[in-house]
Amino acid sequence: MNFLQSLLTGFATALQGWGLLVMVAGVAWGIIGGAIPGISGAVAMALALPYTFGMDAATALVMLAGVWAGANYGGSIPAILMRMPGTPGSAAALMDGYELTRQGHASKALGISLVCGTIGGLISIIVLIAMVVPLGNLVLAFGSPETFALALFGLTLIAGLSEKSFLKGLASGFFGLLLTTIGLDTLTGSIRFTFGRSELLSGVDIISIMIGLFAVSEMFWQIAHPRRVAMEPVSRAHTAFPTFAELRAVGRATFVGTIVGLIVGIMPGAGATASSFVAYNEARRWSKRPDLFGKGSMEGVAAPETANNAVQGGDLVPTLALGIPGSNSAAIMLAALILHGIVPGPFLLSKHPALVFTLFAGLILVNLLMIPVGIVILRGCLVALRLAPPALVASILAIIVVGTYAADLFILNPLLALIFGIVGYGMRVYGFSAAATVLGLVLGFLAESELRRSLLISLGSWTIFFTRPISAALMVLTFGVLVYPAVLHIRDRWRLRQTLAGTATGPAHK
């Protein structure tokens, strides 16, 4: 009763004065910022941070929450339309999203991404509101071994991404893992593979490489193989909102995405990007049509998009319950709190309940606002498809150069995008998987640092991964996922041989 009352008061506080306008502005900026390559969710929030100084703490938090939610969705607009991930978290949705665009279903894919993302975001916020305190204690059960086990589990997706040759897929994945070793090593302080470039000390810019492998290579491909891509007439854009039947068809993927997003969000080390890839893999495993994945599956868009929005609720668990940010975006929320003179930590809930409940209400509201604001912006973006291919290719390449440069102001980043555009083109020609490289890139840092940290914690003993329940469960799952297809394969061959033997010996008997 008291709880409901607090939440209703929260809604009233969030909506008073300029509240609604601030939220709409936050969501709109988030979507636009997220759509610009180089501006990730955290950067979009950081750019909005100075504008919140004049607001009271609650309004500031709600606005930043709006930017955060918006950016999670915004990144997928260029990913689906142009094969250009606006944020790292949208890279998983690109695989099927862009296929759908090529088949003429761009607005459908964007609509599914918007609605499913909103559903994932809303459910995760409701779970957050209901269980922030018990989940806060669960956060501490996720240590380095658990995060490593999750990264390993995520890497099994390499198998799914290597279509023609498993060996080539594995090589592509390892190439991505190798790229993440560049930079100053946290665990030893030594410098690895920077070739004297100080820009590489903090590691390679993941989004520049992603854009190179996916978007630049695709532009080169279109230049080399000019053909009219089947594009949907923009006049049909109003059908973007998915029908109930279409939503039901991706219901299972949305459910999987929500669960994955929540769990990965709660894990302190992993965030939106890792969750979207794991969700993509799991959605395929549980799908009735796994063969469609990679060839334009709506479920392949729904699952990662749901997951990267559902991460928001999970990320806020350690942030609100422990005062330790679950991601870069959550860190900006904490910075806003500190700059408003509020100390985050385990007593935030008991000392500032009104503020927390306003944030909860605001989170629900901004996730709801995503749909109207998203549809308005999405319609504007669909106009891009009306451009003639040469103009489209040229403008995308221009956006890529500006976007990758603007993020860190390093000229190296647009160069990386260009170089990896050529690499990605070569990979496509010779049947390697650029997606597997991106997966290695996304999970490599996590896998390496958490593996080594786990071994420091265990004083060198490898049993640590199997003596802790969550880690052991994930390890068994990973093993099962790797072995199960082989077992099935052997069983099928054995059965085939049995029937063959049966038909061969049958007539001889009689």
Add this chain to the structure above:
Amino acid sequence: MRMHRSARTMFVLIFSIVLVLALAPMRGLTQQDFPTRPITFVVGFAPGGGADVFARALADSAKGILPQAIAVENRAGAGGTAANAYVSGRPADGYTLLFAHAGSSIITPLITNQPQLKWDAFDPVARIHGEEEWLFVRPDAQWKTPEELITFAKANPRRVRVAGSAIGGIDSFVVLAWEKAAGISLQYIPHEGGGPAALTFLGGNAEMLVGNVSEVFQHIQARRAVPFLVASERRSSIFPTVPTMKEKGWDVVYAQWRSVMAPQGVPPSRIAALTTAFQKALGATSWKRFNENAKAVDLFLGPAEFRQFLVNEEARLTRVIDDLGLRRR
């Protein structure tokens, strides 16, 4: 009618711009003609981190003191030295300032062999504040005193696990210096930052935590962490009952200090104006509240004393860096 109105708007606009331009230098005259336009404070770390929050709070507190605003600009990358490179190339007119701490102005330039980006390539403006370095244990720790811990650690080398931030950061230097001074061997577990280190410690995967008190203060109140030792010159006002490492006989004194520097060659009068402004800003209520919330202490030093401090700090940190074998040769 429409033309008429827009012409009037135009006039009002131009008139107000002229008025502002005319008044701005008049206010500046009292402040030695400087600053007459906004100052940029460049931070080499991403928004939302400790350095960024510090810079924004400082800029906010200096608001009423300097006649011009201070705008924080983030140029993250290369362990903070990307910002050093950028600022060193800006005109030495006092309008571009650099956030600097031990990591960005001494340690990273040394281990990455970029002496041209070290602190002495800049003019020190002021050391502002610092966070003390603490060692924490869990409430159920088997050692009640530092002496008991040392006895245990001597009998069991590498059994006591200490979570902290990355190798090459102040946290790791505190632990290394302590190991040398006390003749013990610990298992240091590096992390990407103080937050993840605190999680490893709170989750029971390390016996000790090294770092600033701000991230664990509420966990101390919640009886999940206990301050054990502090690496400061004198006992801290935050937990006055906690002994310093120095009084236990180990000369381990480190603080996470934060400061402001300028490109080399800024006129001394401008440096002086900035130093005075920052010193005054430290008296602002907003700054005091920020410092208290961040569990930080004011460590103000003017340009001359700060330069002397940096000379000593570099010599000291260089020894630790070479002990760790971090320097590229």
